[in-house]
Amino acid sequence: MRLAITTFLAATGILTASLTAQAAEPTYQGQFVQGGIVFGQTDAGAEVLLDDEVIDTIAPDGRFILGFPRDYEGPAKLSIKHVDGSVESFAYDIGDREFNIQRIDGLPPKMVTPDPAVMERIKDDSRQAREARTERFTENFLEDGFIWPALGPISGVYGSQRILNGEPRAPHWGVDIAMPTGTPVVAPADGIVTLAHPDMYFSGATLFIDHGLGMVSAFLHLSEIDVKVGDVVRQGDVIGKIGESGRATGPHLDWRINVGAARVDAQLLVPPMEEAQKAANANN
Template identity: 60%
Template structure:
C-alpha cells in the first residue's frame, strides 16, 4: 500500500519527479528523428495494453498510458527510433529506473521500471542502439518494460507506430 497511498514526504518527491518528466517532454527540437522508423524496444509477451483501467487495492486508478512488455530482468532495451536522451533517473517513486528519449518536434518515448540505464542525458541514439535493461523497479510486480509515448503533453499509444510484435 506504500505506493498506492503515499505519505506527504513521498507526495513531495512524486511532485518533483513529475515536474522533471514534464520539463523533459516540453522540448521542441526541430529534429525529425521519429522519421527513422519504429521498432519494439524489447520483445516479449504484452501484459498491459494502452488505456486499460487499473485497479489497485480494489480502487479504480488512472488508466494505463503505456504498453507493458514482459521480459527477463536484465534483457536489453533498445531505442525504438532515433533521438536524444532527455532524462535519466535511476529511481523514481512510481516508475523506478526511468529514461526518456526526445525524437524531435515534441515526440518522446519513456521507458519505465528499468534495472539499469546505459546511456546519459544529451546522448544521441539510433534506432536499435542498446539504452537500458529491463527491471522491476518502482511500482512493479515483476520484470517488464513499460513503454510510453507522448507528443508534448498528449499521450500516444506506442503500438500504433510499430509493426506486430516479432514472434507473434
C-alpha cells in the same frame, strides 16, 4: 555574406512552396483514433493548429505530428495558417476505442495511498519529468519509423483503467513487455536522451528519448540505464536493461509515448509483436 544568401534563398523557397501548395489538404500517415498518432505534412513555413492550439514542433519542411488522447472526442479541427496569412481548416472524425478495466487487489496500502513524505518525492519526480519535456526538437529523427524496444510477451496495454484495491486510478499509458531483468532495451527510433533518472517512486529507473516534433518515448522500471542526458541515440542502440524498479509487480518494460501533452498508444507505431518476433527469428 554567405549567411545573407542562405537566408534569402530560404525565404524564396518558402514563398514558392506556399503559392504552389496552397488550398491543399495536408497528407497523413497514421490513425485518427483515440490514442492515435498521425504524421502530417503541410507546406514549409505554415503554422498548424489542432483545436485552435498552435503546434510548436513543426519541422522546417512542414512535417508535424498529431496525438489524440485516450478520451478524445472528435471531430478534430486542424487549421493551416499559410505563410501568406491565409487559413484553411479541416475536420477529422476520431474513432472510438474500448479499453479494458484491470483490477489489482492486495497491494500494500501505502503503495495505493502514499504518505506525505512520499508525496513530496512523487511531486519532484513529476517536476523533473515535466522539465525534461520542455525542449523542442524539430530535427527529422523519424525517417526509419519505429521498432519494438524489446521483444516478448505483452502483459499490459495502453488505456486500460486500473482499479487498485478497489480505487480507480489513472489509466495505464504504456505497453508492457514482460521479460527477465537484464534483457536489453533498444531505442525504437532515433532521438536525444532528455531524462535518465535512476530511481523515481512509481516508475523506478526512467529514461526519456525525445524523437523530435513533440514525440517523446519513456521507458520505465529499468534495472540499468546505459545512456545519459544529451546523448544522441540511433534506432536499435541499447539504451538500458529491463527491470522491476519502482512500483512494478515483476520485471517488465513499460514503454510509453507522448505527443506534446497527449499520451498516445505506442503499440500503434510498431508491427504486431508475433510478426516482429518471427522476423527476428528469421534473421538469426
